[in-house]
Amino acid sequence: MSKTGLLLAELRQRRQERLELVLRLKSRQEWELFCQNLQQKYPEHWHLLRPRLPNPNLLLEKFDVTWSLNPLTPLNPSAINFGAINETDKQAIIEESNRMAHQMARTRAQSIVEVVFGEMLQTCDQIIKGSFETGRRKFASVDMLINQIERLRNFSEFGTPEISQRADQALCALKTLSSTEIESLNSNQGKNAITAAIKAAVVPVQQEIAAMYAAAEVGSGKARRSLE
DSSP states (O other): TTTTHHHHHHHHHHHHHHHHHHHHHSSSHHHHHHHHHHHHHOTHHHHGGGGGGGGGGGGHHHHOOOOOOOOOOOOGGGGSTTTOHHHHHHHHHHHHHHHHHHHHHHHHHOOOOOOOOHHHHHHHHHTTTEEEEESSHHHHHHHHHHHHHHHHHTTTTSSSSHHHHHHHHHHHHTSSSOHHHGGGGGGGOOOOOOHHHHHHHHHHHHHHHHHHHHHHTTTHHHHHHHHH
């Protein structure tokens, strides 16, 4: 709880960045470009996608967020009036409260693992299969990739030391690419030195995350015990 003020300040900053991005997207020029990119990427399904796109004027409401604080704390015997409850029942209530708090913590930890490491694994798999060798707007995709890898570092305690090491190496490799090189991805399709460098940077990350999932068998009882 001592970090709550800093956390809320960070969330407010991220919310402002999020809303600024939405304002850019809903502008006529950016929205038309977004639609053009979708149409180019999915020409055979564009007639199905187009009716499902949201009204750009309503995007701000869809992407705005609020937060509420829910501290994960067990029952405090000194703060509760147990009245005429006997010692056995009193202890049972306290133990059940502790169990529920721990279960909530485990559930949220599992969610973090799935979001942080699961999404990174999917991104790596897509890049290895050639996602950066086709399509458009890869400049933004590289920024998103860097953000995902930095997120791995922020939640390093949920992974392995090897993942953190590979993430650091990948960031160093990606940040050596100049903005001009990254922007050129939008006009260059197929295999080239830049796409090869990106693929080479994420392969070790993909291997370490896959190894962690294989060892922990994420989603099974063994994984839950591992998170505990």
